[in-house]
Amino acid sequence: MLNRLFGKPKQEANALATLDKLNETLEMLEKKENVLIKKAAAEVEKAKEFTRVKNKRAAIQCLKRKRLYEQQVEQLGNFQLRIHDQMIMLEGAKATTETVDALRTGASAMKAMQKATNIDDVDKTMDEINEQTENMKQIQEALSTPIGAAADFDEDELEAELEELESAELEEQLLQPASTAPAGPVSVLSGRVPARPVPQKRTAEEDELAALQAEMAL
Template sequence: MLKKLLSKPKSKKKKEAASSALPTLDRLHETLEILEKKECFLQKKASAEVERAKDYTKAKNKSAAIQCLKKKKLYETQIEQLSNFQLRVHDQIIMLESAKATTDTVDALRSGSSAVKAIHQSVSIDDIENAIEEANEQTENMRQIQEALATPIGASADFDEDELEAELEDLEEEELDNELPEPPQRTSMEPSARAITSQKPTNDLAELTKLQAEMAL
């Protein structure tokens, strides 16, 4: 059934029927409004006959009161007919609105299907693969360009990397020496290590001379 609904109209009459849905709905709503107005008018007439019958009853005019009630019955019969007419019009409005909603839904589904089909026809798997391949090629070209730009040329290409690293190590050692704390300064009263060292051989020589003199005795 859904396949039949989605199928394209085979005749021009179907298209014309679909396009005439709105005018038909407008006509049905106008008819319904007219019927409602007539019903309201007849209800007022029936109520008026009831009031007249009451007046004739008070006046002891039984025959006139009965005639008023007969008219009221006629009005009520017409009101009932108008109510039935309104129900039929309501039924037609509901059916037509439902049919129009179905048609609109089918048209929307058909349009969506056609759009998807057009997209599929315009884009194939080969197009996607070619686009991906082209993107990869452009990426590789950009990488090669960046590598070429990063390669040193001219005077900078003749630098010795080992020599530069050795110079860098010397700079690091020099910086480390500068960061070490300086030794505390000596006061004038403290003897230097060189003075103590220079005095020690002199004392040893004096002791040796003294020992030789004692052995000669």
């Protein structure tokens, strides 16, 4: 139903025109209501004047017209209430339609995006990536393969030769004699090696004294 009312731009424009018309009608009714209220107040004043001059019949006629004006005011109030109710319904329907249109637009956009990136395209892209990755691995393996003279070397022979070298090194270490314990650390004062005492030359008197002691010992 909402789609039939507001589904097309022309119908939506008609709905806006209807709201404008209701607003105009509401303003017109409010103006008439104010006029009738003023007329009812004027009839009250006339009734007071006729009462002061003891014209009871004329005063009653004024009050009757006042009642008629008041009835019309009440009727206009009911009309305004109906118009307000209709405007609220139309505004709510318009908001609902705009919401539905926005959701429909979002769903269409999402559908278009899913169509542009469907599962087949994703699988195809992943296959291409895997293929390129495998090609790159093959290229790297081809570049790392030895060529020329290095390609003629037998890896098994090289490993056997390396094992022989390791066995020979181990045997040589076992045949070496045990080394002596290292000497204890030599303390050095003030970071200097102590100098050897320099022998002093004896004087002539010391030589004579030594000769005398030798003779006495004999």
